Amino acid sequence: MLPLANILARPLRTAISSLAVGVGVALFLVLVGLTSMLDEIARRTTHVEAHLMVWPASDQVVVSGGLPADKVEADLEGLPGVAGAIPVLRWPFKMAGRVQNVYGIRPADWGAFAAADQIVEGRSLEGGPEMVIDTRLAAAGGYRVGQAVERWGREFRIVGIAREGVAGRVFMPIDTVADALQQTTRRASFFYVQVADPRHVEPVRVAIRERGLNVFTMDEFYDVLASSFVDMDKVVGAVVFVAGFVCFLVILLTVYTMVVERTREIGILKGIGASRLQVFGLVLAEAGLIAAGGIVAGFVLTWAGRAAILHVQPLWTVAIPPIRHLFAALLALGGTFLGALHPAMRAARQDPVESLRYE
Amino acid sequence: MTAIIETHNLTKVYRTDSVATPALRGVDLSIGPGEFVAIMGPSGCGKSTLLHLVGLLATPTEGTVRIDGQDTAALGDGGRTRLRRQHIGFVFQRFNLLPTLSAEANVALALRLRGRRPGDRPREMLAEVGLDAKRTRRPHQLSVGEQQRVAVARALVTRPTVVLADEPTGNLDSEASGLVMDLIGRLHRQRGQAVVLISHDRHVADRADRLLRMRDGRFLDS
Numbered sequence: 001m002l003p004l005a006n007i008l009a010r011p012l013r014t015a016i017s018s019l020a021v022g023v024g025v026a027l028f029l030v031l032v033g034l035t036s037m038l039d040e041i042a043r044r045t046t047h048v049e050a051h052l053m054v055w056p057a058s059d060q061v062v063v064s065g066g067l068p069a070d071k072v073e074a075d076l077e078g079l080p081g082v083a084g085a086i087p088v089l090r091w092p093f094k095m096a097g098r099v100q101n102v103y104g105i106r107p108a109d110w111g112a113f114a115a116a117d118q119i120v121e122g123r124s125l126e127g128g129p130e131m132v133i134d135t136r137l138a139a140a141g142g143y144r145v146g147q148a149v150e151r152w153g154r155e156f157r158i159v160g161i162a163r164e165g166v167a168g169r170v171f172m173p174i175d176t177v178a179d180a181l182q183q184t185t186r187r188a189s190f191f192y193v194q195v196a197d198p199r200h201v202e203p204v205r206v207a208i209r210e211r212g213l214n215v216f217t218m219d220e221f222y223d224v225l226a227s228s229f230v231d232m233d234k235v236v237g238a239v240v241f242v243a244g245f246v247c248f249l250v251i252l253l254t255v256y257t258m259v260v261e262r263t264r265e266i267g268i269l270k271g272i273g274a275s276r277l278q279v280f281g282l283v284l285a286e287a288g289l290i291a292a293g294g295i296v297a298g299f300v301l302t303w304a305g306r307a308a309i310l311h312v313q314p315l316w317t318v319a320i321p322p323i324r325h326l327f328a329a330l331l332a333l334g335g336t337f338l339g340a341l342h343p344a345m346r347a348a349r350q351d352p353v354e355s356l357r358y359e
Numbered sequence: 360m361t362a363i364i365e366t367h368n369l370t371k372v373y374r375t376d377s378v379a380t381p382a383l384r385g386v387d388l389s390i391g392p393g394e395f396v397a398i399m400g401p402s403g404c405g406k407s408t409l410l411h412l413v414g415l416l417a418t419p420t421e422g423t424v425r426i427d428g429q430d431t432a433a434l435g436d437g438g439r440t441r442l443r444r445q446h447i448g449f450v451f452q453r454f455n456l457l458p459t460l461s462a463e464a465n466v467a468l469a470l471r472l473r474g475r476r477p478g479d480r481p482r483e484m485l486a487e488v489g490l491d492a493k494r495t496r497r498p499h500q501l502s503v504g505e506q507q508r509v510a511v512a513r514a515l516v517t518r519p520t521v522v523l524a525d526e527p528t529g530n531l532d533s534e535a536s537g538l539v540m541d542l543i544g545r546l547h548r549q550r551g552q553a554v555v556l557i558s559h560d561r562h563v564a565d566r567a568d569r570l571l572r573m574r575d576g577r578f579l580d581s
Contacts, residue, residue, distance in 0.1 A: 001468075002457065002464075002468065005464070006459050268451070271414075271451065272449060272468065272514075273469060275436075276436055276437075352416045353411050356455070
């Protein structure tokens with residue numbers, strides 16, 4: 001009753017303090033949510049019916065050169081235990097305002113990339129200047145089945161839309177991509193390799209590595225991709241820390257000011273029977289109410305921020321699972337408690353007689 | 360009969376840097392249950408200091424304070440708070456109502472701080488002081504006399520053994536002073552708790568059963 005009445009008596013200050021907490025909450029949720037983009041890309045890339053990914057040895061994983069597709073495919077399929085080798089030729093292709101990595105694949109290999117019901121509209125690839133895109137890209141660019149996308153004087157017709165989660169957002173026949181890249185020899189950026197018996201993945205991997213190629217299990221590649229931008233995590237971490245520290249300082253200043261302003265009131269409370277613990281608790285309760293308001297504001301700001309980001313960058317991923325809201329709320333409460341601790345202790349220790357004389 | 364308040368050689372010296380200012384000099388006081396005592400004296404004679412010490416808001420430099428026979432010397436802050444809650448109601452000179460709470464909530468707060476559910480008691484108490492109709496008003500919406508009556512209600516709602524009133528009419532005009540003193544006197548007679556009242560006003564002090572005069576930190580008579 002009293003803590004609520006006190007914070008409502010200073011609506012502007014309460015609102016500003018709550019907003020500061022809210023900004024901290026929103027920064028944490030949105031920035032950490034943005035880091036899930038890498039996880040989303042990694043998950044899609046490894047969501048293929050295969051056991052291994054094979055890359056050229058000399059290239060970085062993220063940026064690939066090319067492998068002689070026919071030769072490498074024959075080599076791989078000749079290894080004991082290999083059930084199949086799926087070449088993929090990647091091609092940068094601008095759609096919906098952003099460069100997409102087109103997955104050039106053989107139409108016959110579509111089944112390894114998507115389940116039968118993954119096509120939600122149209123059909124899968126058959127060949128020629130056509131493409132299948134995912135639902136997110138379709139929504140972001142307003143694309144529809146039958147629409148032609150023109151690039152470099154060529155038209156590529158959208159023949160199908162697949163539910164998001166497939167490895168790439170854009171699939172084209174590998175021959176179409178090779179033609180567009182004016183390749184004289186068929187090349188592949190990398191291969192997915194299917195192993196006949198999953199228990200024999202490791203021997204197959206060893207055999208592939210002995211041929212001078214980079215080879216990863218799907219789990220390994222997921223980890224490599226998901227953690228490939230370590231510095232981004234550090235930057236996000238630093239921003240989140242600064243946001244949290246600013247919240248802490250705002251709460252500290254606000255509550256300290258509240259305690260000084262109400263020196264006399266604290267004397268009254270002690271005079272009419274409040275213990276030190278009760279005074280301590282009342283100050284913390286007020287801070288807690290400010291934090292509660294800030295948490296709600298933070299959730300609203302998070303929703304708005306996420307919506308704004310996805311409006312501007314519809315293909316970005318800002319994943320914020322419900323449990324992270326709880327974690328953010330606990331962080332906000334923890335920061336608030338720390339910020340209010342010193343002023344609350346000061347209030348509890350105030351001499352009631354001196355407080356009653358305070359003007 | 361055990362005195363409800365008893366002090367022996369009560370002394371308080373305020374020290375600021377190297378300067379020692381004695382506020383009370385060896386005061387002996389005994390207040391019986393249900394007694395109405397007024398203390399008069401010039402400003403700075405130690406009246407308020409005495410009230411703060413017997414009200415357990417401050418600790419003496421020397422001497423003892425007994426509340427209902429219990430020596431408070433060995434009590435820590437928690438023990439003094441418990442004793443204060445149990446026995447003492449304060450009426451301050453400057454009303455000292457909490458500005459963000461209604462009259463009823465101000466009265467109820469005294470009960471809540473003691474872990475009691477207010478129920479209808481605040482409203483009943485406000486009715487006794489003639490302010491039931493204004494129980495939802497905040498202090499700034501009440502006259503100074505009405506605020507002091509709310510303060511009296513707050514002091515009495517917990518049924519204390521003794522009421523300590525520090526210049527309860529100091530900020531009131533004569534009409535309001537009369538109303539407040541009528542109230543204190545009536546409730547004292549009805550409830551039988553002891554009252555220790557400080558005042559500059561002889562008319563106010565004359566309402567008491569016993570008058571004590573102080574000067575320079577000592578009683579002139581007892």
